Amino acid sequence: MIIRHRNIININLGIIVQIAVAAGQKVMQIYDQDHVDVELKNDLSPLTIADKHSHQTIVSQLQKYYKDIPILSEEGAAIPYHERKSWDMFWLIDPLDGTKEFIKRxxxxxxxxxxxxxxxxVLGVIYAPVxxxxxxAKQGLGSFKIESSAQCRLDDEKAITEQGTVLPVFNNNDVVRVVASRSHMSPETAAFIGKLKDSHQQVEMISSGSxxxxxxxxEGTCDYYPRFAPTMEWDTAAGHAIVEQAGGDVCxxxxxxPLIYNKECLRNPWFIVSR
Known part of the structure; x- marks a missing residue:
């Protein structure tokens, strides 16, 4: 049986922003400590207490405001496909994207x-607490960037649209900029960049995490993000919404x-983000 949930128009983007900022504040309490213990998950990826605290904060708050919408989180991903395949709407969260960057400080x-x-x-929030x-971003509303966000009052969508900068911001056609992962660089990514250099006079590469x-x-700072390395659905979902609502593509x-979500296997295929 298909589970039908509320329409996205009734989801308050401001509430989700507040939840992300609250989780970021929990993470920063741990980030500011002198030492953080690191565990290894079954796939040998790192896990810290910050991941766990952020997960708990987000899940508890989402259940408080939208208890009828199920949640799929990286730190709680063992929900069988036969259960989640009936979800027509659900939250997909990564409580701490870039744990390696967190550890590297x-x-x-x-x-x-x-x-x-x-x-x-159809909705995405990404918060970088440091x-x-x-x-x-929200379908039908647009995509926004907010700096000094912890100091802003962002409890409703009107506040976000008034205080946020509408994306994209930059539109420099003279130089093609490619962003790639600090932690993952593959031969395929290098080949993609090489092809761009063959067809454009100026190609610059920028490194970034998470x-x-x-x-x-x-936001238009970069033109392409090629990803020819493993990612999971929770790594890309929020960013995908933000890119699409800014007029870009994640294919x-x-x-x-376009990438699709809630597949039986939650691993993404290789993809290219472009504006």
């Missing part, structure tokens, strides 16, 4: 919250079709 990690409807991301920068790469494309590298 370079500040390039984020809290990601997305709303998926019919396998498509940078105190937030990106937020979902901030997608945000750089959404599978082989078919040029």
């Amino acid at each position: 370079n500040g390039e990690f984020t809290i990601n919250i997305a709303l998926i409807k019919d396998q498509k991301p 940078l105190d920068t937030l990106y937020a 979902s901030l790469k997608m945000c750089l494309v959404a 599978m590298a082989n078919t040029k079709e």
